[in-house]
Amino acid sequence: xxxxxxxxxxxxxxxxxxxxxxxxxxxxxxxxxxxxxxxxxxxxxxxxxxxxxxxxxxxxxxxxxxxxxxxxxxxxxxxxxxxxxxxxxxxxxxxxxxxxxxxxxxxxxxxxxxxxxxxxxxxxxxxxxxxxxxxxxxxxxxxxxxxxxxxxxxxxxxxxxxxxxxxxxxxxxxxxxxxxxxxxxxxxxxxxxxxxxxxxxxxxxxxxxxxxxxxxxxxxxxxxxxxxxxxxxxxxxxxxxxxxxxxxxxxxxxxxxxxxxxxxxxxxxxxxxxxxxxxxxxx
Numbered sequence: 001x002x003x004x005x006x007x008x009x010x011x012x013x014x015x016x017x018x019x020x021x022x023x024x025x026x027x028x029x030x031x032x033x034x035x036x037x038x039x040x041x042x043x044x045x046x047x048x049x050x051x052x053x054x055x056x057x058x059x060x061x062x063x064x065x066x067x068x069x070x071x072x073x074x075x076x077x078x079x080x081x082x083x084x085x086x087x088x089x090x091x092x093x094x095x096x097x098x099x100x101x102x103x104x105x106x107x108x109x110x111x112x113x114x115x116x117x118x119x120x121x122x123x124x125x126x127x128x129x130x131x132x133x134x135x136x137x138x139x140x141x142x143x144x145x146x147x148x149x150x151x152x153x154x155x156x157x158x159x160x161x162x163x164x165x166x167x168x169x170x171x172x173x174x175x176x177x178x179x180x181x182x183x184x185x186x187x188x189x190x191x192x193x194x195x196x197x198x199x200x201x202x203x204x205x206x207x208x209x210x211x212x213x214x215x216x217x218x219x220x221x222x223x224x225x226x227x228x229x230x231x232x233x234x235x236x237x238x239x240x241x242x243x244x245x246x247x248x249x250x251x252x253x254x255x256x257x258x259x260x261x262x263x264x265x266x267x268x269x270x271x272x273x274x275x276x277x278x279x280x281x282x283x
Contacts, residue, residue, distance in 0.1 A: 013268065013269040013272055015265045015268065015269070016266055016270070016272075017269070018262075018265060019261070019263065019265025019268075019269070020262070020265075020269070022258055022261070022262035023259065023262040023263060023266060026076060026080075026255065026258065026259050026262065027076075029073060029076060030073055030074075030079075030080060031076075031077055033069075033070075033073035033076075047065065048061050048065040049061065049062075049063055049065045050062070050243070050245045050248075051065070052247065053247055057069070059247055059251050060245070060248070062233070062237060062240070062248055063236065063239070063240050063248070068233075068247060068248060068251060071228050071233055072233065072252055072255060074227075074228045075227075075228040075229045075232075075233050075252065076230065076259075078139065078222060078227045078228065078229040079209050079212060079213070079229050079230045079231070079256075079259075080209070082142060082143055082212045082222070083205045083206070083209035084205055085147070086142075086143045086144075086147040086150065086208040086212075087147070087150070087201055087204040087205045089143070089144070089148070089151075090146075090147045090150040090151040090154060090204060091151070091197065091200075091201055091204070093148070093151040093154075094151035094152070094153070094154025094155040094157075095154065095155075095190075095193070095197070097112065097151065097155040097158075098154070098155040098156065098159035098160075098161075098162055099158060099159075099162050099185055099189060100112070101116075101159045102159050103162070103181055103184075103185075109159075113159070116152055116156055116159075119152045120152050120153070120156070124149050124150065124152075125211070127149050128149055128211065128215065129215070129218070129220060132145060132215055132221070133220060137220060137221060137223055138222070138223070138226065139222050139226065139227060142212060142221055142222055146208050146211050146212065147208075150207070150208065150211075153200070154197075154200055157196055158193060158196075158197070161192075161196055162193070165188065165189055165193075170188065171184060171188050171189075174187070174188060195271060198267060198270045198271055199267050199268075199270075199271050201267075202264060202266060202267030202270065203263075203264060203267060205263050206259070206260035206263045206264055209230075209256065209259060209260060210260060212229065213229075213230055213231035213234070213256055214231070215231065216229050216230075216231025216234075216235055217231050217232075217234055217235045218235070219232075224236055230252040230255055230256050233248065233252045234248070234249050234252045236248070237249045237252075
């Protein structure tokens with residue numbers, strides 16, 4: 001059976017294959033892992049507080065005596081879910097904003113571009129922290145806050161690429177024969193925006209995971225009483241770190257680093273698939 005060209009290209013990118021393998025393992029580890037462990041390991045056990053890694057507890061326990069392995073597995077589902085959904089939300093908003101700005105042109109484009117410059121001038125982390133500090137936090141609120149504050153860079157990229165594409169011969173020909181703006185967007189703009197969007201989205205997922213971790217670490221993210229996440233596990237373990245219980249911070253931190261690195265490596269491989277010119281220039 002013939003191997004599809006895109007799969008063959010991706011397979012030649014060794015680092016991307018390593019990243020895909022790492023992400024698959026982590027995803028399986030996070031989604032299916034808790035089902036293979038004893039449910040009692042998530043219960044409070046004050047007799048085993050801050051137990052070091054051992055045969056009974058492979059990654060040790062937290063300050064409430066819960067199995068850290070179960071906590072990290074369950075926290076992975078939340079962190080990956082938050083990163084993916086928040087990035088998809090930011091991508092939809094950014095693409096819509098950028099394409100509308102490019103299609104409208106003239107003074108509308110200038111006004112939208114000024115608004116975009118103002119948004120980009122404000123530190124995103126500051127906005128997220130201020131919003132999260134107002135009212136009670138929840139997983140849905142964290143997703144919305146990250147998604148609604150992460151779209152500006154995507155919008156600038158999409159607007160720049162759309163303006164360039166609108167000047168090309170094939171799109172000018174489509175306009176001449178009477179294609180509607182919707183047809184131009186679906187048939188011409190979006191397919192040609194795929195290459196830069198893949199890179200931005202993959203990096204965005206990693207950044208969203210890091211941002212959720214930062215918020216949870218500052219006790220402004222997902223409440224640890226509701227759902228475990230890698231960020232709030234690390235936050236809860238900081239006080240125990242001073243007493244020598246390093247495993248509560250180190251193991252979730254390693255999961256975050258491996259996940260973000262794997263996602264970025266996959267992005268590099270996908271970029272080579274959709275951008276053969278860049279792939280040829282590398283070789």
